[in-house]
Amino acid sequence: MAHHRLSPHQWMILGLVSLCAPLGDTCLSRGMTRLPAITLAHPATLVAAVFTPWIAIGIALLIGFFASYLTALSWADLTFVLPATAFGNVIVALLSKFWLQEPISLERWAGIVLITIGVGFVAQGPAMTERPKMPAGAQSDRLVEEEQAR
Amino acid sequence: MTVPSSIQSTGPWAAGAMIAAIVLASTIGEVLTAAAMKSIGDLDEIRARSGMKGAIKAVVTCPLFFAGVTFLALAFFSLLFALNHLDLSLVAPASASLTLVTNAVAGKFFLHENVDRRRWASAVLVCIGVYLLAH
Numbered sequence: 001m002a003h004h005r006l007s008p009h010q011w012m013i014l015g016l017v018s019l020c021a022p023l024g025d026t027c028l029s030r031g032m033t034r035l036p037a038i039t040l041a042h043p044a045t046l047v048a049a050v051f052t053p054w055i056a057i058g059i060a061l062l063i064g065f066f067a068s069y070l071t072a073l074s075w076a077d078l079t080f081v082l083p084a085t086a087f088g089n090v091i092v093a094l095l096s097k098f099w100l101q102e103p104i105s106l107e108r109w110a111g112i113v114l115i116t117i118g119v120g121f122v123a124q125g126p127a128m129t130e131r132p133k134m135p136a137g138a139q140s141d142r143l144v145e146e147e148q149a150r
Numbered sequence: 151m152t153v154p155s156s157i158q159s160t161g162p163w164a165a166g167a168m169i170a171a172i173v174l175a176s177t178i179g180e181v182l183t184a185a186a187m188k189s190i191g192d193l194d195e196i197r198a199r200s201g202m203k204g205a206i207k208a209v210v211t212c213p214l215f216f217a218g219v220t221f222l223a224l225a226f227f228s229l230l231f232a233l234n235h236l237d238l239s240l241v242a243p244a245s246a247s248l249t250l251v252t253n254a255v256a257g258k259f260f261l262h263e264n265v266d267r268r269r270w271a272s273a274v275l276v277c278i279g280v281y282l283l284a285h
Contacts, residue, residue: 009194070209071194073187078180079257079269082250086276089283111282118275121268129264 006127010075013068014084020065022088027058076127083119090115160235168232172245175228177252179221181260186214188261243284247277 006014031054035045049055072081090112096102104112160168190196190208197205209215232241254273258265265273 073184074193077263078184083276107282111279114275114279118272121272125268
C-alpha cells in the first residue's frame with residue numbers, strides 16, 4: 001500500500017473527486033433552472049424533477065463523487081483530499097471560459113492561480129500521515145499493563 | 151466596502167451564525183467520515199479481496215460513517231436554510247473557504263494528521279482562492 005506516493009490509479013480517483021462534484025452541481029443547476037418554479041404546495045413536482053435527464057445525470061455524477069471521495073479518504077489524509085475537491089472549481093471555471101466562452105474577471109484568475117498553487121503544494125508532499133505500526137507482541141504487552149493498572 | 155443587501159436585512163450576527171452552523175456541521179461530518187474510512191482501511195484492497203459487495207458492506211456497517219453522513223446532511227440543510235435568508239454569492243464562497251481552514255485544524259487535532267507548513271499554506275491559499283473564484 002503506497003502511503004507516501006500515490007499510484008496512477010489513485011491519482012485517477014482524485015481526478016474523479018475533482019471533476020464529478022462540480023460537473024454534477026452544474027448539471028443539477030442547469031436542470032433546475034429549466035424547470036418551472038417548484039413550490040412546497042406541490043412537493044410531487046420535486047420528485048418528478050429527479051427523473052429529468054440533466055438532474056438524473058447530476059445525481060449520477062454526485063454519487064460517483066461520493067464513492068471516489070470515500071475511496072480517496074481510505075488511503076489519503078482529509079487535509080490532502082480536500083484541496084483536490086477545491087481544484088474542481090478551477091476546472092469548471094476553465095471549462096466555462098474555453099468551452100462556453102464566458103468571460104473570467106481578474107479576481108477569478110487570481111482565485112484560479114491561488115488554488116492551483118495551493119493544490120500543487122499539497123500534491124508534492126506525502127498523501128497520508130505515516131503511523132508507526134505496533135508489533136503484535138508489544139500490543140499484547142501493553143494490554144496486560146493496562147489490565148494490571150486497573 | 152458595501153454591505154450585501156441580504157446581510158442588511160438579516161443582521162450580521164444572524165448571517166454569521168448561519169454560516170458558522172454550516173461550517174461546524176460540515177467540519178464534524180468530514181472529520182467523522184474521514185475517521186470512518188481510516189478505520190475501515192484501504193477500500194481498493196478490500197474490493198480486490200472481497201469484491202464491490204464486500205467494499206460496500208464494509209462502509210455501510212461502520213457506525214462512524216453514518217454519524218458523518220448525518221452531520222453532512224445537517225450541513226446541507228443548514229446551507230438550504232441560509233440560502234433562504236442570504237445571497238448565494240456570500241454563503242457559498244464563505245462556507246466553502248472557511249470549511250477548508252477548520253478542516254485543517256480539525257485534521258491536526260482530531261485525526262492527528264501531519265498538517266505541516268506546506269498543508270497550512272495550501273489551506274490558506276485554497277481558502278482565499280475559492281473565495282475569489284466563487285465571489
